[in-house]
Each structure stands twice: as structure tokens, then as C-alpha cells.
Amino acid sequence: MSNERIVSWHGNPSKPLYVPPAGAIDAHCHVFGPMAQFPFSAKAKYLPEDAGPDMLFALRDHLGFDRNVIVQASCHGTDNAATLDAIARSNGKARGVAVVDPAIHDAELQALHDGGIRGIRFNFLKRLVDDAPKDKFLEVAQRLPQGWHVVIYFEADILEELRPFMDAIPVPLVIDHMGRPDVTQGPDGPDMKAFRNFLNSRDDIWFKATCPDRLDGNGDPWDMFAESVAPLVADYPTRCLWGTDWPHPNMQDAIPDDGHLVDMIPRIAPTEELQRLLLIDNPEALYWAD
Numbered sequence: 138m139s140n141e142r143i144v145s146w147h148g149n150p151s152k153p154l155y156v157p158p159a160g161a162i163d164a165h166c167h168v169f170g171p172m173a174q175f176p177f178s179a180k181a182k183y184l185p186e187d188a189g190p191d192m193l194f195a196l197r198d199h200l201g202f203d204r205n206v207i208v209q210a211s212c213h214g215t216d217n218a219a220t221l222d223a224i225a226r227s228n229g230k231a232r233g234v235a236v237v238d239p240a241i242h243d244a245e246l247q248a249l250h251d252g253g254i255r256g257i258r259f260n261f262l263k264r265l266v267d268d269a270p271k272d273k274f275l276e277v278a279q280r281l282p283q284g285w286h287v288v289i290y291f292e293a294d295i296l297e298e299l300r301p302f303m304d305a306i307p308v309p310l311v312i313d314h315m316g317r318p319d320v321t322q323g324p325d326g327p328d329m330k331a332f333r334n335f336l337n338s339r340d341d342i343w344f345k346a347t348c349p350d351r352l353d354g355n356g357d358p359w360d361m362f363a364e365s366v367a368p369l370v371a372d373y374p375t376r377c378l379w380g381t382d383w384p385h386p387n388m389q390d391a392i393p394d395d396g397h398l399v400d401m402i403p404r405i406a407p408t409e410e411l412q413r414l415l416l417i418d419n420p421e422a423l424y425w426a427d
């Protein structure tokens with residue numbers, strides 16, 4: 138890995154035209170560092186510039202959101218200190234998802250709960266992590282604090298391979314970026330069909346209708362993303378979440394304008410009722426149930 142620190146976020150995102158409802162939650166974002174206080178993991182696959190809580194909360198306010206769910210990014214490995222620090226600074230307006238060493242003690246899981254964590258993330262992207270031990274992941278998934286869930290990040294080509302593993306997880310599942318379907322196949326393409334089959338296999342699988350910038354190679358305004366994802370939100374309105382994905386790790390060559398990302402919301406959730414579910418009720422059920 139090069140030692141050059143990367144900027145993957147927009148310096149001056151536009152003000153969105155869409156105004157989120159009061160209480161709206163950005164349910165997928167990260168913090169990077171600050172490095173002097175929270176060094177990156179020795180195993181990190183990218184070395185970003187600092188993107189700490191002050192920047193995240195300023196963006197939240199600029200975009201018209203009220204709360205954040207901060208997902209531990211791979212560059213911080215299994216040390217959740219930066220994520221916990223951001224939650225602690227949020228005045229109750231952030232909760233989080235941790236990445237843990239599967240050998241973590243129950244008391245440490247409880248300490249994470251007390252710090253605002255409500256789930257753990259299993260990352261299966263080979264470009265981001267060296268190994269993803271399914272047997273160990275399953276063991277820790279069986280002893281999570283009450284009310285927690287598991288977030289899984291994978292790409293569409295390994296959905297079937299992961300099925301036995303995911304089927305065995307005894308708590309709700311939240312799938313990052315819908316398992317990265319090729320949205321240019323359209324709403325009835327093979328990737329979306331396979332993902333719908335998976336959603337239909339149990340009623341406690343949730344998904345993040347996120348990342349047009351990662352999933353639609355045609356670029357902003359990401360029309361194929363809108364076309365492919367709107368039907369999924371319409372058909373599973375109580376199981377979808379939305380997030381900016383700021384600071385957009387690894388997107389330095391195609392940095393999205395966060396204001397434009399927010400303007401995707403009414404295109405995938407066209408009614409006020411769908412927007413309330415997507416931005417408030419659904420993420421509250423997972424992250425602010427207590």
C-alpha cells in the first residue's frame with residue numbers, strides 16, 4: 138500500500154433539492170481517524186486523510202439529516218475506538234456497527250453496546266480484508282447482545298456461495314449495498330432476481346439501498362440505479378435502509394456529490410410513507426430500539 142493519504146469525498150457537496158423528514162437517519166457512513174488519535178490498522182488496504190466526527194456532523198446538518206449510523210471501516214481493522222469516539226461526541230445522534238475479532242469476550246461486546254454499537258460487520262471483499270473466517274463469524278454471531286444484528290458486505294458473485302453461512306446466522310441480517318448487484322442489468326436482471334430470492338428466504342433480512350456511485354457505472358445521475366432499486370424499495374418497504382456512505386472509501390476516482398446522493402431518495406422512495414420507513418422507522422427499529 139502506498140503511504141500517500143487519499144481523499145475520497147467531495148470538498149463542497151451541493152445542497153440537496155430533496156428535504157428529508159425531521160429525524161432522518163443516514164444509516165451508512167464512516168469516520169476515518171483522526172489518525173493522530175486513532176491510527177489506522179497495519180492491515181488497512183487504503184490510507185485515507187482524516188475524516189472525523191466534526192466533518193461527518195457538519196455534512197449531516199448540511200444534507201438535512203438528524204442522525205447517523207457509523208459503520209466501522211476496514212481501515213480501522215477491529216479497533217473500534219474512532220467509531221466509539223464519534224458516537225460519544227454525537228449527543229445521542231449516532232449509533233454504530235463494529236468490526237470485532239471473533240474471539241472477543243462477552244464483556245467487551247457489552248462495552249460496545251454501552252458505547253452505542255448495535256451490530257457487527259462481516260466483510261467478504263477480498264480487496265478490503267485478508268480473511269473472513271466463516272466458522273469464527275458464526276460462533277460470535279451466536280452470542281451477540283440482545284437486539285443486535287449482523288451486517289454483511291459481499292459482492293453479487295458470491296451470494297450463492299455465502300447462503301449456507303448466512304442462513305445459519307441466528308440474528309437479523311443487514312446487507313450492505315444490496316450485495317452489490319449489477320444495476321445496469323435492470324430491475325429484473327439476474328443479480329436483482331437472486332437478491333430477491335435471498336430476501337424471500339427469511340423475513341429478517343434488511344438491505345441498504347445505497348451507493349449509486351459504486352453500483353451504476355453510467356455515473357451521476359445514476360438512472361439505472363434508480364430504475365433497478367425503486368422496485369426493490371417498493372416491494373420490501375419495511376426492510377430497507379438508506380445512507381450516504383460518506384466519506385466514500387476507495388471512490389477517489391469517481392467522488393460523488395453527497396447532495397446528489399440525497400436527491401436519489403425520492404427517486405427510489407417516491408411517497409412520503411416510503412421515505413418515512415426508509416429514513417426513520419426502519420433504521421430506528423435496528424439502531425434506536427432502546
Ligand SMILES: O=C(O)/C=C(\CC(=O)C(=O)O)C(=O)O
Nearest residue numbers: 209210211212265382386387
Ligand atoms: O464503505 C463501504 O461501504 C464500502 C467500501 C469500504 C468499506 O466497506 C470498508 O473499508 O470497510 C468499499 O467498497 O471499498
